[in-house]
Amino acid sequence: MHTLGFEHHDHHRCKREALDAAEAHCARHRLNLTPQRRRVLEILLEGHRAMGAYEILDTLRDEGLGAQPPVAYRALDFLVTNGFAHKIERLNAFIACTHPDATHTPAFLICRICDAVAETHAEPARGMLGAAAEAAGFEIEQAVVEAVGRCPRCRDGAAPCR
Template sequence: MHDLGFAQHDHAACVATALSTAEATCAAQKLQLTPTRRRVLEILLEEHRAMGAYDILAVLSSEGIGSQPPVVYRALDFLVSNGFAHKIEKRNAYLACAHPGEDHSPVFLICRACDTVAEATLPMADLRRAADETGFLIETTVIEIEGLCPDCRKAA
């Protein structure tokens, strides 16, 4: 496992880079990164945390973009289906993908104290081989690990 994500980083650059990558990927794959979809991704990137759909909707609403649930759920569906965001099932929350463009198997480290979610990756190879032996065809994986992040561990 690598890139655990609890380190500091240049956030403005990280947002800009991720948006550019998303634009390029959409252009290449003929996906429509419409204003609402783009703005939802931007919100997730700016906040840099797992957000509930209604939290995102509140932001959209305050900006006059839309105020009904389908607006945000449709955008999230697009972002999740196309690998720009992930759903954190244990929190019913959404997070911008930290590895856009890479075909990866996400592992989420969720701090129960501060709710920070770091995205790591695991090599799929071992798991896939093991499942293949039993005849199960892996399509998607969600690996969520809850506990205490380094900071909260120190604080406690």
């Protein structure tokens, strides 16, 4: 599994691919990727980082696509529910999914210096956590896994990523 986020890459292409994947998925599953929802996904893909709901809303407002918080939260709820975006609990923010095709258990690497976020994959439920849950009689349905630390750039003492 590829960990996308810190290294340089072709933003234009990864945006294009994610949008295509979302459209294909919605077509297959009869989901309604409305202009509003599609635009919010685009904004997340263009930002290519964790963004707050109000930051997204500011853009929507500038474009005449909605001015009130529920507009942004509804679109984000659709995107998260269908796996096109994820919520980063630690940051109270949202980020476009970079593994749109894979059925996955996302995990995130969050830089505490510059707030850059990389998505990766982990299945904690298979290891110690799964064993502990089983022993406690707990049924895991979903897992929030967010590692906090320093991204490569900030470790190198370079200027923060942004």
